[in-house]
Amino acid sequence: MSARHPAPKQLQPTSFAFSAANEAEIKKIIAKYPAGRQASAVMPLLDLAQRQHDNWVPLAAIEHIATLLGMPYIRVLEVATFYTMYNLAPVGRNFIQVCTTTPCWLRGSDQVLDACRSSLGIGPGETTKDGQFTVIEVECLGACVNAPMAQIGDDFYEDLDTASTTKLIEALKRGETPKAGPQSGRRSSEPLSGLTTLNAGGGGE
């Protein structure tokens, strides 16, 4: 993880406003906190802003949220730079976060990154020229049991290898939304070789 700074000025929009739907959502979020403690809503609001604004938080949104919550600008910037899940610069429409922490790495995350590189032509931390894909390396996302894995958008794609990663990317290129979860055919984190116990009664589904 390297230091995260806001995007350069030429990429920053001059203004930011929440959509009407989000405005209503904000009211609900702020209402969750006691009066005078509305600053607690800063994280969900930043998340809303990011979702509304092509998956990244511009400075204008930071300033807008600060004003909305009565916080100094720097306090919101602190939060936005502290949490790596807030993107401070534009990212591709498909935001691929490949886990490369030890369990995933042992299980072949290098092949996943290589597959991204060969089918997209970009390495970690880069965005395709058409702005469709961004690939980054991330630390453990907590799905080690199905390693290696990547998070695309909000979904986890697990049990990846070169072939399945390439397939995923091809599907994304076609504009499809591939089915989330393990790509190996197994269900959740059941054994790859099939259930060995508790296998009577349909496995709980």
Add this chain to the structure above:
Amino acid sequence: MPTLKIDGIEVTVEPGTTVLQACEIAGKEIPRFCYHERLSIAGNCRMCLVEQEKAPKPIASCAMPAADGMVIKTDTPLVKKAREGVMEFLLINHPLDCPICDQGGECDLQDQAMGYGRGGSRYQENKRAVTEKEMGPLVATSMTRCIHCTRCIRFVTEVAGVAELGATGRGEDMEVTTYLGAALSSEISANVIDLCPVGALTSKPYAFTARPWELRKAESVDVMDALGSNIRIDYRGREVMRVLPRLNEAVNEEWLSDKGRFSCDGLSKRRLDKPYVRKNGKLQAATWPEAFAAIAAKVQGLNGGEIAAIAGDLACAEGMTALKDLMSGLGSANIDCRQDGAKLPAGSRAGYVFNSGVAGIDQADAILLIGTDPRKEAPVLNARIRKRLLKGGLRIAAIGPKVDLTYPVEWLGNDATAVAGICNGAHAFAEVLKSAKNPMLILGQGALARLDGAAVYSAAKAIADNCGLVKDGWNGFNVLHTAAGRVAGLDLGLVPGQGGLDVAGIQSAAQSGQVKFVYLLQADELDTSKFGSAFVVYQGSHGDAGAHRADVILPAAAYTEKDATWVNTEGRVQLARRAVAPPGDAREDWSIIRALSEALGKKLPYDSLGQLRRRMLELAPHFAAVDRLTPAAWNVATAPGTIDGSWGFVYAVTDHYRTNPIARASGTMAECAEVARTGSVKAPEKMLVATNG
């Protein structure tokens, strides 16, 4: 009250005391970086580790409350090893640039590395580097040196009240910065330089000019506002290199306003270093005898009523004593020290000082500000009000134009008649004052320097009487001055005598030709075009407004160049020591007047500072109580009048960084004024680097 044992010494401390404070009480010094007694506890540097019996590992003493029966050890091998470990981590990323670092010689990290540092580093990897940060014209940054103690962030947020500093990123990538490189907007921002335990935040104007061991020090008093902050002047040879605050709990704690700290470069610019005499409409350099002869020729034959004198904001008590004696020797009653025209009564001392004392703010539970913007008029005092407000249980209201005081205030509108409303009980805030235990009002010069100032003053005095501001052991009637010399002037009686004229009177009489000779002692903050054809003598340190109008200029020493007495807004008498010699032919105020008096044939009866000070004590006996506050008796006479509600208050200080000749001559203050005027936010492109992940 918890009793604990520290290295075998038993101490009993107040509940809520931390282990670190208890160790200090026991006389044990604990190294620290993040802990500071005037800031909230962060506990993030870990340098203050001590050993606690029965605790599994060393504890951070700054964040641990002292508890009964604790056994603390501060000098065991375990403690030393733990601190050495912390120091090693701190030094992993700290650059080895002490030889080029301005903090060198007065650096906490340097000092403590002597005690706890290893000879060499075990770390092979590259050190971290951080991009430069911009914090305005006063604070130079070298953030690679930052050890993330967060003192600066806490100071700016808690004490200064402008949450403009923060830490972005996290872990190794944490960077202390302002929002996109905006300049700090606080008037006391430069205190972060003193707070920074390393060389990350250093003084920009002082950068690379001197090493602390080359400097000689003189203890003095700040004259940039009327608070009288205690300062230390660091000088080398004939030059004042920098000004630092001195600790005085009763006045400035350990803070200093930026103006007090950085206007010192104005001391070497636009100085008057020789006498001048106007010949054929042009000022020409002269010698002292020539200048005195020119004055004597003019004064010859004038009667007392045709002579007037005005003492300005930066006039010291010694100079004013001599001026007063000279004027009475010449038979003139036209003398005034209130060049802004504030309708302040001389007579009773309680009527014009900050009676509760600055420390009294800590006890106040209701404050009414009348026509004062303390943030601009006395920034350090404003921080004290803020500190009191944060403690809770304080109602604070203000009458005047709305400004940002760095804390919330109930604005009662900018209606001068509201003062009368409170004093006759019609206004709701009167009840707040009445029911408070220690109520106070702070009366600004903006409320007094107006035509109906006397009426506003008497209404404020009536509030004090009607709402119980003055009682046993408490006097909440406070006047906040803006001029360092004002209280001394009023103490010494530099106000019009029997039949004498005040400043406005002197000016109109000069224009009508009735006053033919005006003596300006350090007086620049008045309309100098309004002296008609009078012969004007200007005695002062800088070529400012007064000197431009003058017919004779007498060069005087500035506050760093003389032993002088100053009386702050509380009425606290403080002595300033001379640091450097005045430039060229400039002399101390009193000795110029003493020499002139001989030329005028009215020789003053003192030849030394000691003799002059004895004379000063005759005029104002309380000047003997140096550094102490003597409560003044509450017997203030006021003249009834009607407040003109058709115009609101205008604060006495609007251009905070340019209030006196020294500040106006200072390049640093000009930069500060520019930043304050244009709004501080500017985004240097260099820090906006796109990176994600």
